[in-house]
Amino acid sequence: MQLTLVQGLLLFIVGTICQFDQQTEAFYWFRPMVAAFFTGIILGNVELGVTCGAVTELAYLGMTNVGGTVPPDPLFAGIMTVVLAYTTGQSAETALGLSYPFALLAQGIGILFKTVYSFVPHKLDKYAAEADVRHFNSLVWGVTIFEAVFCGFIIFLCSYALQAPIQAFVNSFPTWVTHGLEVAGGILPAVGLAMLLLTTLKPETYPYLFIGFVMATFLKMPNVLPVAIIGASLAAIDYMYQKRFDEQKAEAIDDGGDSDGI
Numbered sequence: 001m002q003l004t005l006v007q008g009l010l011l012f013i014v015g016t017i018c019q020f021d022q023q024t025e026a027f028y029w030f031r032p033m034v035a036a037f038f039t040g041i042i043l044g045n046v047e048l049g050v051t052c053g054a055v056t057e058l059a060y061l062g063m064t065n066v067g068g069t070v071p072p073d074p075l076f077a078g079i080m081t082v083v084l085a086y087t088t089g090q091s092a093e094t095a096l097g098l099s100y101p102f103a104l105l106a107q108g109i110g111i112l113f114k115t116v117y118s119f120v121p122h123k124l125d126k127y128a129a130e131a132d133v134r135h136f137n138s139l140v141w142g143v144t145i146f147e148a149v150f151c152g153f154i155i156f157l158c159s160y161a162l163q164a165p166i167q168a169f170v171n172s173f174p175t176w177v178t179h180g181l182e183v184a185g186g187i188l189p190a191v192g193l194a195m196l197l198l199t200t201l202k203p204e205t206y207p208y209l210f211i212g213f214v215m216a217t218f219l220k221m222p223n224v225l226p227v228a229i230i231g232a233s234l235a236a237i238d239y240m241y242q243k244r245f246d247e248q249k250a251e252a253i254d255d256g257g258d259s260d261g262i
Helices: 005-024 032-043 046-059 074-088 092-129 133-161 163-171 175-200 203-218 225-254
Strands: none
Touching (some): 005 032, 005 133, 032 046, 032 074, 046 074, 046 092, 046 175, 074 092, 074 133, 092 133, 092 175
């Protein structure tokens, strides 16, 4: 299927707004789940948007900026996964694999902007020292809006202006390449979840992991919602017991002890 000019312009607007949100981290609309949902609404296929958004969100779940590293862009991945699935007729998993080059493109654009904007902190220091609020705000919002609009324009080019050559390129793939991308797209969500677990998993949380694994594997539940509800309940119980323990510990200290003397 082909995107219309109106749909391309709407994607430009959504991409600009989400990119602006990515820089300010105000509402987290830049996450693949949200951006893909908006894209699905624009393309008239909300189900496809939600499906692609869920797959992409899992794949990019554990990717975050660490030190000077910049991960592939989740916003571009979320939008382009839906666009590629819509225009080429491929599955969400295959479209996820195809969207990775666009995420890398956005990664490079982000690095370029951060390099070019290296003069901005020095100018802001100067304006702050002079108490020049007008120029300070103008510079902050100016560079932020410019980068957002530029990225929105790139999304417009990738989704609308270049859709014909991209569609022809994807359709030229042999079956084994398409199947390989589908398999890779199916593995990426597991990799993203594993990356997240690397930062959150601790020895004291191992029992919860094993409980969830047993429930999901052996109890033959139709989906993961019951597992998520039980996990949230266990987390709430643990939080309440820990809170009560801390309160009792504080009361024991306040009521007296060796440190209080006679």
